[in-house]
Amino acid sequence: MEVVEMFxxxxxxxxxxxxxxxxxxxxxxxxxxxxxxxxxxDLYNSLCPETISIADLGCSSGPNTFLAVFNIIRTVENLRKIAGTHSPEYVVHLSDLPSNDFNTIFRSMPRYVEDFKKEMGDGFGHCFFAGVGGSFYGRLFPSKSIHFVHSSSSLHWLSQIPKGLEENKGNICISASSPPSVIKAYYEQFERDFLTFFKTRSEELVTGGRMVLYFWGRKSESHNPIHDLNIWTLLAKCLKDLVTKGLVEEEKLNSFNLPIYAPSLNEVKMVVEKEGSFSINVLEGLTYDFSESMDGKALTNTVRAVLESLVVSHFGGGVSDQVFNKYEEMLGECMTEFVKEEFFNIVSLTKI
Structure with a gap:
């Protein structure tokens, strides 16, 4: 399965x-x-650019697409007002895979931008938006053209499903029962992808440019959690149930793996230092309990919104409703033992 085309x-x-x-x-x-x-x-105070070029990688669609970008611009506007200087111009690149719903982004953009301009008031500089379709594991922008890169909840997705996962039968990602060969295959794909990511961004960022990245990770170096029931492994349980009922072929399940890897903070640090183009300003973790604002139905819809394209491309659209209806049912049965906390890596870097 081509992740770039399907996901x-x-x-x-x-x-x-x-x-x-x-x-x-x-x-x-x-x-x-x-x-x-x-x-x-730090970037604005050190470089004071007349035009600030911002890239949001993995922008997806919906309100979150504009949330982070407007926060970045809002911060600069507050700084320049305090300094008594004129507003810079802003160029915002909203980037995601070509299959992303860019139509929804640009249909909603006039309303979001107009409201934001009113909030910023008189003196707000010009703000230009562009959609950029492509994988962030390759070049997206001209050399030395970007000042600030932001990416949230995206970099745990790999460029492809690792090769050599034949022994991961019954699992759809790394889980407690995954053999060492599977963990090794996932790690090696992560390392290749991250080295490529930092190399390409180093070519696109100006010297002194900044990157802020937030993505799914894990607290320890170990890949063997005490509790192995989470949003990913519950999907595997649902698919196994459909196999038992004869609705999904067992071979299909055994060949289905998610292109996802949750690196430890130390693994991130090692790759950044190995590539060598960035200095690390912040490297820390955030534990987030996603059950705070979601019941079983909302959580099921969230998982479906993220994973349905992968399920449909592998198993066909006919089983999608059955998979996620079963997901909601199983979630209701095991909510007390379900791992509701997710760990995120927070990384802030400067282009050397």
Whole structure:
């Protein structure tokens, strides 16, 4: 399966769309807001650019697309007002895979931008938006053209499903029963992808440019959690149930793996240092309990909004409703033992 061609968040604004089921991702952006503000403050004070070029990688669609970008611009506007200087011009690149729902973004953009301009008031500089379709594991922008890169809840997705996962039968990602060969295959794909990510961004960022990245991770170096029932492994249980009922072929399940890897902070540090183009300003973790704002139905819709394109491309669209109806049912049965906390890596870097 070609991840670049098949993978996307659910489009539109329906009940199972990403736009209406991304509250958890919104909360991550808000909880990491201070790190982003500190990074853009340092960049603006040190470079004072007349035009600030911002790239949001993995922008998806819906309200969150504009949330982080407007927070970045708002911080700069506050700084320049305090300094008594004129507003810079802003160029915002909203980037995601080509299959992303860019239509919804640009249909909603006039309303969001107009409201933001009113908030900023007189003296606010010109703000230009562009959609950029492509994988962030390759070049997206001209050399030395970007000042600030932001990415939230995206970099745990790999460029492809690792090769050599034949022994991961019954699992759809790394879990407690995954053999060492599977863990090794996932790690090696992560390392290749991250080295490529930092190399390409180093070519695109100006010297002194900043990156702020938030993505799914894990607290320890170990891949063997005490509790192995989470949003990913519950999906595997649902698929196994459909195999038992004869609705999904067992071979299909055994060949289905998610292109996802949760690195430890130390693994992130090692790759950044190995690539060598960035200095690390912040490297820390955030534990987020996504059950704070979601019941079983809302959580199911959130998982569906993220994973449905992968399920449909592998198993076909006919089983999608059955998979996620079963997901909600199982979630209700095991909510007390379900691992509701997710760990996020928070990384802020400067281009050397």
């Amino acid at each position: 996307h968040m659910n489009e539109g604004d329906g009940d199972t769309s990403y736009a209406n089921n991304s509250e958890g991702q919104k909360n991550v952006i808000l909880r990491t807001k201070q790190t982003t503000e500190e990074a853009i403050t």
